[in-house]
Amino acid sequence: MHHASDILFTLFIVFVAAQIGGEIAQRLKLPGVVGQIAAGCVIGPSLLGWITPEQTATGTPLDVLAEIGVVLLLFSVGLETRLEDLKKVGKVAFLVGVLGVLVPFGMGSVWAHGNGFDWDKSLFVAAAFVATSAGITARVLQELHVLQRVESKVILGAAVIDDILAMLLLGVVVSMQGGGGFNLSHLLMVLAGAVGFIAVVGLGGARVMRWNSSWLEKPMDPHSPLMIVLALCLGLAYLSTQFGLAAIIGAFLAGMIASETRQQHTLEKQTMPLLALLTPFFFVITGSKIDLHELASADALLMLAAVTAIAIISKLAGGWLGSLSLGKRSATIIGFGMVPRGEVGVVIASLGLAAGVFNNRIYAIIVAMSLLTAMVTPPVLAWLLKRTGSAEVVDQPRES
Amino acid sequence: MHHASDILFTLFIVFVAAQIGGEIAQRLKLPGVVGQIAAGCVIGPSLLGWITPEQTATGTPLDVLAEIGVVLLLFSVGLETRLEDLKKVGKVAFLVGVLGVLVPFGMGSVWAHGNGFDWDKSLFVAAAFVATSAGITARVLQELHVLQRVESKVILGAAVIDDILAMLLLGVVVSMQGGGGFNLSHLLMVLAGAVGFIAVVGLGGARVMRWNSSWLEKPMDPHSPLMIVLALCLGLAYLSTQFGLAAIIGAFLAGMIASETRQQHTLEKQTMPLLALLTPFFFVITGSKIDLHELASADALLMLAAVTAIAIISKLAGGWLGSLSLGKRSATIIGFGMVPRGEVGVVIASLGLAAGVFNNRIYAIIVAMSLLTAMVTPPVLAWLLKRTGSAEVVDQPRES
Numbered sequence: 001m002h003h004a005s006d007i008l009f010t011l012f013i014v015f016v017a018a019q020i021g022g023e024i025a026q027r028l029k030l031p032g033v034v035g036q037i038a039a040g041c042v043i044g045p046s047l048l049g050w051i052t053p054e055q056t057a058t059g060t061p062l063d064v065l066a067e068i069g070v071v072l073l074l075f076s077v078g079l080e081t082r083l084e085d086l087k088k089v090g091k092v093a094f095l096v097g098v099l100g101v102l103v104p105f106g107m108g109s110v111w112a113h114g115n116g117f118d119w120d121k122s123l124f125v126a127a128a129f130v131a132t133s134a135g136i137t138a139r140v141l142q143e144l145h146v147l148q149r150v151e152s153k154v155i156l157g158a159a160v161i162d163d164i165l166a167m168l169l170l171g172v173v174v175s176m177q178g179g180g181g182f183n184l185s186h187l188l189m190v191l192a193g194a195v196g197f198i199a200v201v202g203l204g205g206a207r208v209m210r211w212n213s214s215w216l217e218k219p220m221d222p223h224s225p226l227m228i229v230l231a232l233c234l235g236l237a238y239l240s241t242q243f244g245l246a247a248i249i250g251a252f253l254a255g256m257i258a259s260e261t262r263q264q265h266t267l268e269k270q271t272m273p274l275l276a277l278l279t280p281f282f283f284v285i286t287g288s289k290i291d292l293h294e295l296a297s298a299d300a301l302l303m304l305a306a307v308t309a310i311a312i313i314s315k316l317a318g319g320w321l322g323s324l325s326l327g328k329r330s331a332t333i334i335g336f337g338m339v340p341r342g343e344v345g346v347v348i349a350s351l352g353l354a355a356g357v358f359n360n361r362i363y364a365i366i367v368a369m370s371l372l373t374a375m376v377t378p379p380v381l382a383w384l385l386k387r388t389g390s391a392e393v394v395d396q397p398r399e400s
Numbered sequence: 401m402h403h404a405s406d407i408l409f410t411l412f413i414v415f416v417a418a419q420i421g422g423e424i425a426q427r428l429k430l431p432g433v434v435g436q437i438a439a440g441c442v443i444g445p446s447l448l449g450w451i452t453p454e455q456t457a458t459g460t461p462l463d464v465l466a467e468i469g470v471v472l473l474l475f476s477v478g479l480e481t482r483l484e485d486l487k488k489v490g491k492v493a494f495l496v497g498v499l500g501v502l503v504p505f506g507m508g509s510v511w512a513h514g515n516g517f518d519w520d521k522s523l524f525v526a527a528a529f530v531a532t533s534a535g536i537t538a539r540v541l542q543e544l545h546v547l548q549r550v551e552s553k554v555i556l557g558a559a560v561i562d563d564i565l566a567m568l569l570l571g572v573v574v575s576m577q578g579g580g581g582f583n584l585s586h587l588l589m590v591l592a593g594a595v596g597f598i599a600v601v602g603l604g605g606a607r608v609m610r611w612n613s614s615w616l617e618k619p620m621d622p623h624s625p626l627m628i629v630l631a632l633c634l635g636l637a638y639l640s641t642q643f644g645l646a647a648i649i650g651a652f653l654a655g656m657i658a659s660e661t662r663q664q665h666t667l668e669k670q671t672m673p674l675l676a677l678l679t680p681f682f683f684v685i686t687g688s689k690i691d692l693h694e695l696a697s698a699d700a701l702l703m704l705a706a707v708t709a710i711a712i713i714s715k716l717a718g719g720w721l722g723s724l725s726l727g728k729r730s731a732t733i734i735g736f737g738m739v740p741r742g743e744v745g746v747v748i749a750s751l752g753l754a755a756g757v758f759n760n761r762i763y764a765i766i767v768a769m770s771l772l773t774a775m776v777t778p779p780v781l782a783w784l785l786k787r788t789g790s791a792e793v794v795d796q797p798r799e800s
Contacts, residue, residue, distance in 0.1 A: 007467070008467070008638040008641065009638045011638075012631065012635045012637075015634055019619070026621070027620065059461070060461070061460070061465075064464075065464070065465075067408070068411070071408075220426040221426070221432065223672065223676050230415065230676070234408060234412040237412075238405060238409045238411075241408065270676075273623075273670040273674050274673050274674065276627060276670075277674055
């Protein structure tokens with residue numbers, strides 16, 4: 001009967017820390033998610049030590065809750081995104097995605113080579129500069145109720161492109177570490193698989209739901225539409241990992257499909273309490289991974305500053321160039337929206353550490369950079385969005 | 401980026417199995433929870449083996465999700481329970497709780513001694529006959545929308561008493577296994593602590609909330625009432641384990657306190673999607689713990705039948721005697737409502753196995769008995785409740 005009481009205490013601490021952090025941030029006119037990440041940093045190993053790295057390692061309950069949290073978050077963002085709207089911004093999103101990968105990859109590899117890495121290892125380091133973490137930006141856009149703006153659509157579309165390219169790039173640089181080359185035909189098959197998965201699920205699913213969604217109410221459970229789309233969300237999140245994509249891409253697709261149903265409004269309402277309970281785990285645990293001790297030297301801080309500056313500038317430049325056709329203001333918003341690396345950078349850094357490409361210090365710096373970009377983006381993005389006021393929307397904004 | 405994909409697959413399987421099982425059960429006019437437990441048995445090690453015991457051991461992600469699921473379930477049951485209503489049935493609930501512990505404990509120890517156990521070990525075996533698992537009954541009462549009936553109030557009140565007594569009893573029998581006696585003054589302190597915790601939290605919390613609950617809306621987050629009561633739920637669930645009680649007792653108290661707020665109706669609505677997502681994990685994982693292989697002999701099945709019969713009859717008799725003042729029909733409902741042992745019996749059996757009191761076979765039988773009582777109760781209870789029609793309610797039923 002003392003069963004699992006320790007984990008209950010941890011859940012309580014994480015949840016309360018998220019609420020306090022979020023509240024403080026909002027009172028300071030910052031997005032709540034900044035406060036939640038900061039709260040994670042405070043209760044994590046850097047300061048209070050109430051959460052240890054062992055408790056948040058891959059496969060632990062906290063990690064799984066965080067994963068479910070970010071999956072549900074992207075699902076709910078998908079629920080507010082219609083396929084038609086994404087199609088309208090398709091070209092711009094594609095350009096933003098491609099340039100937002102190439103520019104950071106180029107600048108990152110040049111920096112790494114300049115800092116003494118061989119070219120093949122430099123490309124691995126550069127891969128950690130690439131992948132955008134859509135979760136943090138998505139949450140800011142949702143908090144500010146601007147998911148219907150054209151910039152938001154471009155960011156979300158570009159995040160999908162970005163994830164495909166980042167996956168391919170990582171595949172290439174990992175295969176190069178063995179000293180061998182990489183297999184182009186294999187790579188093309190992976191690309192075809194990922195693109196095919198997204199196209200079939202996104203286009204096909206949306207069409208089915210638009211055609212008829214009354215079957216969602218056939219089961220006897222009165223909440224069956226919610227249950228079915230949640231099952232879809234978990235299933236597609238898993239499937240997308242099987243195509244080498246992030247789980248959140250599948251969750252986003254599931255939400256986008258569900259947005260075509262006539263139960264969409266009810267589903268949006270019902271998803272809210274799920275986000276309220278579970279997304280705090282994602283943000284607090286992201287924050288808890290910042291280890292300030294590793295960075296407690298002038299040298300390390302300088303390097304971190306350089307790496308973070310390159311990460312921000314390169315992504316901003318890529319996104320900005322890609323979306324310039326929408327005007328400079330929108331391009332700046334989109335460029336900043338792509339900046340957060342979040343947990344994806346952390347995962348790549350872990351792979352690099354395991355492969356012996358990174359030492360502990362570079363690892364700590366890459367992780368800190370990933371999380372710094374996640375911390376810096378929300379307030380800047382909020383400020384930019386508020387400053388530009390009520391910009392052009394793709395469609396009539398719906399109530400949320 | 402392949403991060404956590406295995407667990408996503410497992411989550412998907414468990415969630416979908418729960419929906420299919422629940423749907424089949426409801427079409428057969430059985431409570432959905434029976435189908436969810438049966439689905440767990442099907443996908444568990446006994447049949448398909450899609451879920452292994454390693455995946456559901458204490459502290460694993462699935463175990464934690466199941467724990468959160470049952471905690472939220474009892475929280476939502478608390479949300480539909482007012483302290484005033486419980487007070488009205490206090491005496492009967494107390495009698496049901498006490499007799500519902502003493503009769504099974506007595507019959508269980510006599511049976512165990514008759515089957516060759518020493519007296520001190522017999523008392524340990526008997527302890528596994530005692531503790532009612534409120535989760536399963538609570539779910540059935542909720543599904544049938546009868547939480548406002550007087551029988552439901554008695555069952556919930558008695559479940560609290562039951563948990564206190566079971567905890568004390570377990571403390572006694574565990575301390576006796578060392579060969580030493582037990583410490584009466586220590587035991588009285590534990591009792592005082594548990595009773596004090598429940599009284600202070602239940603009475604004090606309800607009074608505070610009834611007096612004023614507008615402070616729940618002070619934070620800037622528009623969903624702050626939900627966030628605060630969820631934090632309260634996790635916090636009290638943890639605290640109750642510190643007083644030796646089950647986590648669900650604290651969660652129930654948190655819900656009962658929240659039922660006094662003027663946001664009660666909104667909270668009830670918002671809790672629904674949380675239950676929809678998380679309680680299936682509890683029921684499927686409970687079902688997955690039934691290992692049919694261990695019981696594949698006539699001997700074992702006979703013993704299981706005897707143990708299960710004693711478990712059901714003794715609990716029914718205790719509950720029935722305790723609530724006879726409400727009439728025979730109500731007493732039968734209450735007696736059956738106390739029958740499920742569920743996960744509490746499993747926990748005690750695990751302790752017995754670890755302490756060397758049980759062998760593998762007795763362990764399997766006790767676990768199977770606990771889960772059989774959990775399987776048998778819902779249909780019987782549903783049938784009894786429907787047969788007696790719209791009985792006396794403690795208060796005007798509220799919409800749910």
